[in-house]
Amino acid sequence: MFEQIERVPGDAILGLIEAFNKDTNPQKVDLGVGVYRDAKGTTPVMRAVKEAEAILLENETTKSYIGSHGDPRYADVVLPLVLGSGSPVLADNRASLTQSPGGTGALRLAADFVHTQLPGKGIWVSTPTWPNHLGIFEAAGLKIGKYPYVDENNRLDFAGMLDAIREIPEGDVVVLHACCHNPSGFDLSKEQWHQVLAVVQERHLLPLVDFAYQGFGDGLDDDAYGVRLLAENLDELLITSSCSKNFGLYRERTGALIAIARNNEQMENVRSQMAIVARENYSNPPAHGAAVVREILESAELAAHWQEELTEMRDRINGLRREFVSALEPYGLSDRYAFIAEQRGMFSYTGLTPEQVDRLRDEFGIYMVRSGRANVAGLASDNLPYVAKAIAAVQ
Numbered sequence: 001m002f003e004q005i006e007r008v009p010g011d012a013i014l015g016l017i018e019a020f021n022k023d024t025n026p027q028k029v030d031l032g033v034g035v036y037r038d039a040k041g042t043t044p045v046m047r048a049v050k051e052a053e054a055i056l057l058e059n060e061t062t063k064s065y066i067g068s069h070g071d072p073r074y075a076d077v078v079l080p081l082v083l084g085s086g087s088p089v090l091a092d093n094r095a096s097l098t099q100s101p102g103g104t105g106a107l108r109l110a111a112d113f114v115h116t117q118l119p120g121k122g123i124w125v126s127t128p129t130w131p132n133h134l135g136i137f138e139a140a141g142l143k144i145g146k147y148p149y150v151d152e153n154n155r156l157d158f159a160g161m162l163d164a165i166r167e168i169p170e171g172d173v174v175v176l177h178a179c180c181h182n183p184s185g186f187d188l189s190k191e192q193w194h195q196v197l198a199v200v201q202e203r204h205l206l207p208l209v210d211f212a213y214q215g216f217g218d219g220l221d222d223d224a225y226g227v228r229l230l231a232e233n234l235d236e237l238l239i240t241s242s243c244s245k246n247f248g249l250y251r252e253r254t255g256a257l258i259a260i261a262r263n264n265e266q267m268e269n270v271r272s273q274m275a276i277v278a279r280e281n282y283s284n285p286p287a288h289g290a291a292v293v294r295e296i297l298e299s300a301e302l303a304a305h306w307q308e309e310l311t312e313m314r315d316r317i318n319g320l321r322r323e324f325v326s327a328l329e330p331y332g333l334s335d336r337y338a339f340i341a342e343q344r345g346m347f348s349y350t351g352l353t354p355e356q357v358d359r360l361r362d363e364f365g366i367y368m369v370r371s372g373r374a375n376v377a378g379l380a381s382d383n384l385p386y387v388a389k390a391i392a393a394v395q
């Protein structure tokens, strides 16, 4: 039977890891997959993670199952991290957290929940969006619609976004990026979040907020502005949160699906369904990453160490954005690319065409996604002049 199986191209983002590793160019630069890199180009294990792992090694007593919702102590620290410690939603006991294998696992839980419990509801994503959103929602059997987000001049198209969201059928799900929009790097201002909230209320939409980069934009609380605004003003909301980037726990698969309902009774009903969806997908989530996060956030000292390092990471990326624009100055390109300094998070939609991206890879060993998305964290003071020169060469 396998003779009928067709070979398909690999994932456009993860495939870059392999292609980059194979490249023998000594000057190669990896601006592909979204992982943080330090000035030496490595993705370090965060200091607080190492400290927490030492504690776990000493104290862990069992490897038994942790249940479909995961570790309740993890839920107790992640809910306030996302929603704010003084959140009225938490005081009213209207939020449920299901620990998931990464943000991707949380998205699949959300998608399966929508498919099985809200049959017929479509899901709407920004154009562009993280390509795996499409894969996950399609695999879950959801009907996908699109709203514009970036215009043809490579700028945030907020008017287009709002107009399109106004046309979404009542009750459908709209996917919003909480911060550090992947792939564009263009985020909504506070004022724009209020306008989105008004349209969501008017159209009775269910937002699914993808919160994969908390702490990488302007800070843990600033990045949560939109999420918390929606949580405090809507009866129902889904949030997918990830500890892959802000705790550097990529391969430990540590995330969460948060479901907010009108009242505690309805929240418990929704929560019971989430357990079934988790059970049918993978039964129990992996424990280690969540245990690390729990140890860090339960300790004032470790939490402070973690925040310090996260701040260093964020400052490095934002500094690189400015340095990148300056490096383009000798080529007369700094005005054209000035927007890079205003974008937030790991990614920048550079406006480079797929052909230009191919040339950067083939002629210079510089790797980025063909959409023109560059991982700014892959830049460093010593490769910036080389990257700037290469970009000038492919104009």
Ligand code: LMR
Pocket (backbone or CB within 6 Å): 013, 014, 032, 033, 034, 035, 130, 132, 182
């Ligand atoms: C990315 O967009 O590069 C990251 O979120 C990693 C991934 O899984 O695609």
